[in-house]
Amino acid sequence: MQAPIKWLKEYVEFSQTPEVLAEMLTMAGIPVEGISYLGQDIEKIVTGKIIEVEKHPNATKLSICKLDVGTEVLIIVTGANNIAVGNIVPVALVGAKLPSGLEIKASELRGVMSYGMLCSTAELNIDSKLLSAKEKEGIYILSEDTAVGVDIKEALGMDDVVLEFELTANRADCFSVIGLAREVAVLTGGTLKKPMIHLHETAEEKSVSLVKVSVEETSLCSRFAARVLQDVKVGPSPKWLKHRLQAVGMRSINNIVDVTNYVMLEMGQPMHAYDYNLVSKHSLTVRKAQAGEKITTLDGVKRELTSDMLVIADQVQAVGIAGVMGGLATEVTNNTQNVILEAASFNGVSIRRTSKALGLRSEASGRFERGVDTVNSIRALDRAAKLLEDMGACKVCPGIVDSYPNMVLPRQVSFIPQKVNDYLGTDISKGEMLNILRSLEFEIDTHSEGDKVVVNVPTWRNDVQYQPDICEEIARIYGYNKIPTTTPGGNILRGGQEYTQSIVDVIKTILTGAGLDEIISLSFTHPQVLDKLNIADDHVLHRAIRVLNPITDDFPILRTTLLGGVLEAIVRNLSKKNDDIKIYELGAVYLPEELPLHSLPKEPLLLCGALVGKRNELAWNQGKDNVDFYDAKGIVEVLLTGLGIHDYHVAAGDHMSLHPGKTAVFSRDGKVLATVGELHPKVADQFDIHRKVYIFEVDIEAVVDCVNLLAKYEPLPKFPAIQRDIAVVLPLAISAEQVKEAIITSGGPLLSDVRLFDVYVGEQVADGSKSLAFSLIYRDKMRTLTDEEIDVHYRNTIEHIEKTLAAKIRS
CATH class of the missing domain: 2.40.50.140 (Nucleic acid-binding proteins)
Structure with missing residues (x-):
């Protein structure tokens, strides 16, 4: 926002130099970023x-x-x-x-x-x-x-100084010269002089009989009003108007357009002028655009609109993109004889989305995004009509056509002066506080009782809603430099990292040591990603939270699983010819208890990793084998071991995104710790992945409950161990884990370790069967064992396996 000093002085008299005034405004929360002397060096x-x-x-x-x-x-x-x-x-x-x-x-x-x-x-x-x-x-x-x-x-009007403001979005009232003049008047003790408006309205026909306006989308447009100007003489603007627009960096076009721009800069109310004779049936409606509807805007560009964009339309077509830019079809030209002047108040979020989607920003859209004073629309129309009437550029038709579905009333905010002082650390009297608020045109309600003061907030101050906002208004006008410096009080607590985060750091260290790279994906996703993951429509993971203002249409919901982001990272890497991938992501997912939300969702931490391609980097002394299921399973085993978790069970399991029969579940005490498996072929096809991908998922909360980082010290064994190998033939349906548990159950107290070292399916084994070979380690910490006493336990194990698992010992 730019404001020439001469323009400001039309509304308030002050003697301060531009530099002093800029400092005063900046200290009052209206930051001045620069001062430009227009005629400098001439x-x-x-x-x-x-x-x-x-x-x-x-x-x-x-x-x-x-x-x-x-x-x-x-x-x-x-x-x-x-x-x-x-x-x-x-x-x-x-x-x-x-x-x-x-x-x-x-x-x-x-x-x-x-x-x-x-x-x-x-x-x-x-x-x-x-x-x-x-x-x-x-x-x-x-x-x-x-x-x-x-x-x-x-x-040329270059004997002026222009203040350049860098305003925060909440101070929409200061995106106008009068709004800035109001602040100057308060700070300098001057009196704000608003323009006097007295229209003659010399045209014979009334506006209401010449034009119709209506609002279909009342939630996006709170007011839509219009005036009609007849016998319009379109031509160059007076020199003072040209110079004023040029001073703030705006080009003069013609007197009609220049006046709408001038009023927008002066009062903060964007306006638009339509050629009355080019508006079909002289009717304007605020509505949503039709899908695929097109409009050529004033910059000569033909734009395609979407159904969530707001437009102003006549009875045939859209004649303007609401709050952003008018259409070329109804542009005011030198041939224009009658004009419809329009002023409105649009929803800021809607205008911002439309402007962003079209890549089209304007002075008008910037003001609507921040919010305009709905009550001010009529005064702005009158001001523009008065300026044109005074120039002899038109005759003004009596009356205004006004569609006002959502009436705006001043907001009431209450505060207690003593609490304001406690909040600010000041000792400002109640009378001084009220004087400050009155100078800002806040009305003091006469129904205030006791210590409580109720104020009516002006409609142009949408940012003032609560007592802290009142504190800010009082503080900035009173002077931040007058507020004494105090040392904050309170208990000093020693900072620290919570236990779960410490475990997370250990997990990341273990995975990095295992050769995996960490990735971070967006917390947002799309429902189609869940469909690609083969997740049923009625599954809890499909109950996702929708984002009210998504960053793009590709990310409308919060993620409920990490797998989608990990697979998308794999797709990107494969497309860049990075074929050997070992990655993991550790982050939160968002699981609502119910929709729509009535409470904050659960945010459990999950770990998801993926392996693709070669097991080792390409080198002359390394093998060229690809990763397989056991690489992913081994990473989970290394992770659990590193966290001190040993007494877990591994069994075949199911996962909607993993290959049936090639999925394993790690569990402890009935609680699932991790799932490992090969990516389901259907899921791989959906993501256009033509390689085998091995996935592991870990429930961090379940793992944290089992962590034991304080490992118990055990001295190295002094006495030798005895090893026995056993090979058994049994049905394919029986897992190695079942055999291992049977061996442990029957192995006796001297059995210290059991390891599977061979799996065979082939000619020497009957169809439907497999051969599993285990190594059994026996040891006593206090003495050397003999073969005779080990043979007893070994035979017990063989008999137990044959009896319980219908296995045959393979010689």
Whole structure:
């Protein structure tokens, strides 16, 4: 937001310099980022009238001009070819300084003395974006009514200082010159003088009989109002209006459009002007766009709209994107005879989404996003009509057509002065607090009782809702520098990391040591990802929380599983020819107890990892085998061992995203700790993965409950162990874990370890059977064992296996 000092002084008198005023505003929470002196580095340049032009006798491309500069007539030689007798132009006198640093001197050009220079807009350092194509070419030709001999800074409105504000989004009221003037008046003790508006409304027909307005989407548009202007004379704006718009970086277009821009800057209310005769049936409606509906905006770009975008439409088509930009079809041109002036109040979130989706931002959209004063719409219409009426540019039709479905009333906020002082650490009297609030145009409610004070907040201050907001208003006007510095009180607690996070750090260290890389994916996902994971529609993981304002349409819900993000990371890596992948992610998922939400969801920590490609990096001394199920299972075993978890069971299991028959579940005391398996072929196809992927998932909360990081010390054995091997043939349905448990059950007290070292299915084994070979380790800590006593336990084990598992000992 930019505000010229001269413009501010139209509404409030103050004597402070721009620098002092900027400091005062910044300290009051209205930060000034910069101060621009428009006519800086321009000296001794005045307006001059060309009274004679003749060709240079010694140069075909030069001309000799006589110019009246008010105090004298000068001879100036120029190469410009766009000048003529009677033109009024900027003249740099001898001794003048230009913004480029050039200093003008009297000089002889091909035998003729020249006492100055005619200036172009570039030489005056005028931003080309503020000029028409004609004004950019050659010498700057000023309007015919420009006085002669006047300092060019005064003639072009460049004798001004502009404050550049970097406002926070909550101070929507300060995105207007009057809003800033209100703050200046409070800080300097001045009086705010708002523009007087008294319309003559000389047209015969009433607005209500000429135009209709309506609002279909009342939740997105709280007010939509219009005036009708007849006998419109579209043309250039007065110089004061042009200069004022140029001072804030806005190009003059024509008097109608310029007035709407001026009122938007002055009062903070965006407006739009429609050619009355081009609006079908002279009816405007605020509605949602139809899917695929198209509109060509004022910038000449044809845009396709979506069904969640708000538009203003006549009876045939959309004629504007609500709150963002008008349509080219109803643009005001030099042929326009009648105009509909419109002012509205739109939902800021809707405007921001539309603006972002279209990649189209405007001064209007920026204000609607922050919020405009709905009550102010009618006054803004009157102000624009009054300016045009005073210019003689139109006749104003009596009355306003107003659709006001959601009436806005001043909000009431209560506070207790003593609590304000306690909150701020000040000793401000109640009377001073009330004076500060009155100066900000807050009304003190007469029904305040006891220590409580009730105030009516102005409708333009949507940011003030609670007592802390009142504290802020009082503090910033009272002066932050007046608030004494105090040391905060309270108990000092020693910081520390919670137990679960410490375990998480250990888990990450173990996995990194196992050769895995950590990834971090977004906490958002799409329902289609859950479908790809083969998760049934009625499964609890499909009960996901929808995001009210998703960052993109691809991420409308919070994730309920980590597997989708891990697989998407694999897809990205494979597409980049990174074929050997070992990754994991440790993070939270979001599981609501019910939908819609009535309480915060559960956020359990989960671990999900994936292996793809070669087991080892490519090297001459390494094998070229691919990872398999046992690599993923081994990582989980290493992890559990590293956390001191040993007494767990591994059994075949099921998982909707993993291959049936190639999935194992780690459990302890009936609680699932981890699941390992090969990715289901259907899921792999859905993600367009044409490789075998091995997945492991770990429930961190379940694991944390079993962790034992304080391992018990055991001395190295002093006595040798005895090893016996046993190979058994048994049905395929019986797992190795069942055999291992049978061996442990029957092995006796001397059995210290059991390991599976061979699995065989082939010609020497009957169909439907398999051979499993185990190594049994027997040891006594106090003595050396004999073969005879081990044989007893070994035979018991063989008999137990044959009896309970229908196994045959393989010799």
